[in-house]
Amino acid sequence: MIIGIPKEIKTLENRVAMTPGAVESLVRQGNEVLVEAGAGLGSGLADAEYIASGAKMVSAAEAWGAEMVIKVKEPLASEFQYLRKGLLLFTYLHLAAAPELTKALLDSGTTGVAYETVKSADGTLPLLTPMSEVAGRMATQVGAHYLEKTQGGRGILLGGVPGVYPAEVLVLGGGVVGTNAARIAMGMGARVTILDLSHQRLQYLDEVFQGRITTMMSTEPNIRQMVQRADLVIGAVLLPGAKTPNLITRDMLPLMKEGSVIVDVAVDQGGCIETTKATTHDNPTYVIDGVVHYGVANMPGAVPRTSTFALVNQTAPYALRLAAKGTDALKDDAGLALGLNTWDGKLTCPAVGAALNIDSMTPEEALAQM
Incomplete structure (x- = not known):
């Protein structure tokens, strides 16, 4: 799979979605990883470290052009142009407080998997x-x-x-x-x-x-x-x-x-x-x-250095599974499936639907149609 890691553009957001170590694991699995130049600098991670890990340094548009994009924060309005059908987006979304982003994801047909609603077997939220x-x-x-x-x-x-x-x-x-x-x-x-x-x-x-x-x-x-x-x-x-x-x-x-x-x-x-x-x-x-x-x-x-490593410790194993199987990884893990918030123009998180008064289906219902 081609995986993109864009630079975060939220005001003074210095975290990055994947460390060089995580990139190396993705590349070793056979994936192509495109990292936007300078994406890791805020966390003290130089482009040279990503290159040494097997990544290719690219522009924002090239990173967003990947099959799966991994981020930290939700896309901002200037990034809505990159949303599209066939894109698998893995990041924090927090859609209940973001009606414009929700609309953009639905209108574009983007498959959005949100860190904050993924659950582990014991009911905890490992990525949050x-x-x-x-x-x-x-x-x-x-x-x-x-x-x-x-x-x-x-x-x-x-x-x-x-x-x-x-x-x-x-x-x-x-x-x-x-x-x-x-x-x-x-x-x-x-x-x-x-x-x-x-x-x-x-x-x-x-x-x-x-x-x-x-x-x-x-x-x-x-x-x-x-x-x-x-x-x-x-x-x-x-x-x-x-x-x-x-x-x-x-x-x-x-x-x-x-x-x-x-x-x-x-x-x-x-x-x-x-x-x-x-x-x-x-x-x-x-x-x-x-x-x-x-x-x-x-x-x-x-505190991006601490935060980036703490986050990637948890997200990287899920990213590897999504890279290996795409949305089929959701069918193998009921907890990961709960991260599915949008798919094919449909809202797949009932809690968000209730907050925004939008019709929704459960992730299980969506997976049955995939």
Whole structure:
């Protein structure tokens, strides 16, 4: 198969979809790999390393002309021209919050396999997890930074100092993002509360953290109570493939402290705070009702060396299977099949269909027609 690795063009997105090591594995399998010149530079990976691994360095158009294109982030409007029937696109898509991209994929007939909806046998999300780990840990670091007075925050040191009360951190969601955010916040000395809908998950978190964080059920009264106390709120809610519900509504914002900070990691899927909007690394924050909002939709792109290797560790085995068998690989793996979001002009992710009010079919129904 001919495989293309374009350079990411999202603002200050420095990750790359495949490392030279992964490229070498693809080439050894008999594939031709076309890497856009400079694609790996942001992650400290030189063109010479890709050439040594067997890749051919090409233009963006040539990389996009491949049979399968592997990316990190979703195609932007300027890349819609490359979408076409017969193209297998393997990347993060987050379609529930992207109606224009969804339309472009459907109109073009592109087969879109989304990292974020692939599941493993145990029901976890193996291609989302590594970036969730990065984003969760970054969320606390970012929040601590924007709590500084010079950044518009309350002027609070997250962990306090002896004799001075530390910051209160509220984490909405006890999944991978929330757990990693809580771990870093606790390690920095903050007082941490995690809210989640699952009592079983809260039991697990209480055991893992040995009672050093507070766990609460995620109910509206509890959220309303806790936002009044919080200095930093981290949005860590995930419904795979679906639009994220707004847990903090517009009317709750005036209850929050002046200079408190919201970091909404769920922004890729629409955000779990009603006032969240996507921002970029070069203009990351805005203020509403005195509350600093951080909504960068590609947080791990700020630490690309770590993020690229963490992501490719997980995506490369799937890429090898798709390269070997094309869409037939989906028929061999029910978890990988769940990554199928678009095919032949049809939406194949019901959660996205519900979010965007578009007719859809299941991946299984689509595979039966292939």
